[in-house]
Amino acid sequence: MLAFLIRRLVQAFVVMFVISLISFSIQDNLGDPLRELVGQSVSEAERQALRDELGLNDPFLTQYWRFAKNAVQGDLGTSYFFKEPALDVILKKLPATLELVFGATLIIVFLSVPLGVYAAIKPNTLLAKAVMGFSIVGISIPVFLTAIMLVYVFAIELGWAPSYGRGELVHVMGYWESGFFTADGLAHLILPSIALSSIMLPLFIRLIRAEMMEVLQSEYVKFAWAKGISPKRIYFLHALKNTMLPVITVGGVQIGTMVAYTILTETVFQWPGMGFLFLEAVNRVDTPLIVAYLIVVGAIFVVTNTIVDLIYGLVNPTVKLTGKQSH
């Protein structure tokens, strides 16, 4: 277990190094930060002086070295726009994004498992066919379109749920303000969560259905029938536990991907999270903020995947986290 975590830490370090290198090297191509930083009235000489001061004229490796040295101490640079440490700016927006991702994950977990299992057990029923049909539609429609349609139908036409913002928040700790504890906050969470889950939910339903159908054909499920075990136990213990193994692996990667999808969802719903912030930062050529965002998202990927691997080890007895495969 300890060896596993240490190995994971080393891997994470390598991954973070690569991410930082890539994100740092694209920043030169994003545009001139000086144009956004200072007004038209500043003279060219002053601009050059400011460039020197910011270190923008140094060779790439010098710039990267300076960045990396600060980064390991938790300093990812200062946002040009907010004039605050970029990491702080992002972390302040992190709770909003995490709550959105959490909401979408809840929808995915609680709907994909029963629907996927049902579609696998009774593939010829009308409901199963409807689920599979809708899932194709869900996968095919881009998130921003789903989001806009949701806003139009449920917020504007029907008026069932609010269309933008986070609503009434409760202070939890630090700068964490949660929308989970008020009715208004939860109401604001509904549409963005559905929009964010609109791609992953169908994907998971289809994945679970396909895996489950394969597992149901396996010899050990046949043997369980031959033992006279109840269908409930066969479906939800024997088959589902094996079905979940690949689903957990894919799920870990997808949670990370969902963090990335929040850029679209948050923009449509004016959700004050990291994704929304990132899009603003791109518009403002706020390069330190962009780089910091990419690094934070990379870190979230690494952390979720590590957690998923730990969970996988709990579900699958043939995986030992020491790294040695017992025979």
Next chain:
Amino acid sequence: MALLEVKNLEVKFGLRTGEVTALRDISFTLDRGQRLGIVGESGAGKSVAAFSILNLISRPGYISGGEILFDGKDLAKLSTKEMRYIRGNRISMIFQDPMMTLNPVLTVGDQMVECLQAHTKINREEARRISLEKLKLVQIPSPEKRLDQYPHELSGGMKQRIIIAIALLLNPDIIIADEPTTALDVTIQAEIMDLLLELCTSQNLGLILITHDLGVVSQVTEQAIVMYAGRIIEQGPTKEIINDAQHPYTQGLINALPQQGIPGERLNQIRGSMPPLHRIPQGCAFHPRCDYADAICEKELPGFTQSGGCQAACHLVAGRIALKAKAEETH
């Protein structure tokens, strides 16, 4: 009355291209404590026959005719709930590949306890105690350790012993073993077969042994059935079938055994291969491969002819018996 009586069993598979009959006119009986072997090439319908007894044929297969009388009840007509009571309880099964039969994510103990608890109202402790007792019965090394182990921690032979222990959990009347040693090493094969034979005799268990290994059939069973293309072509006491096979197909199978060949020479084989189920030839299904095939074999399906203790479905055998009867008459 026999414990199990299968009468004219017919199994069909509903495929997109039309229905295919996998089993036709299968009839046999099994008494308490009797051991029956079903032999044949791959695709002969042996496994379908075994699985259909417990109504476990996977879709699109279904029992389309005949009766499976067990204890006076027709298993083919039972509801799923009544059938569940029979499975694993009165009739249990042993599968072909022990590597695939146990669920990889559940412990051996879980997989044994659940079987007991599905059929009896006992608590976990008691169920574990019975499980341990059965593990001892199948002579598994350090049985106490096994309950909390996962299948991947055990060897193939140990897994098959555990599967046999699971089959014995509720003291069934019949065990159906579908090629129980095919997936094992030769040395382990012998051990498992010996164990199965010993358990059947000591517990007075009925055994239906599906195999393509004639050696195993002659070692373990008292009665034997030879199947070809979904039909029984010869049945009778194992000894008679092995020593004096009537049907040319059975003779071919016995000749194909390595022991029958001359060292250094090519092994004997039956030419051709079993026809697929949707293209079974008219008349006797075996005639295209039979060295003795006659005009009648291509047209007419042979009925069973009694020869000694055996019955064979062959025109040739029928002709020979008729000739013999005539000769005796004229004497």
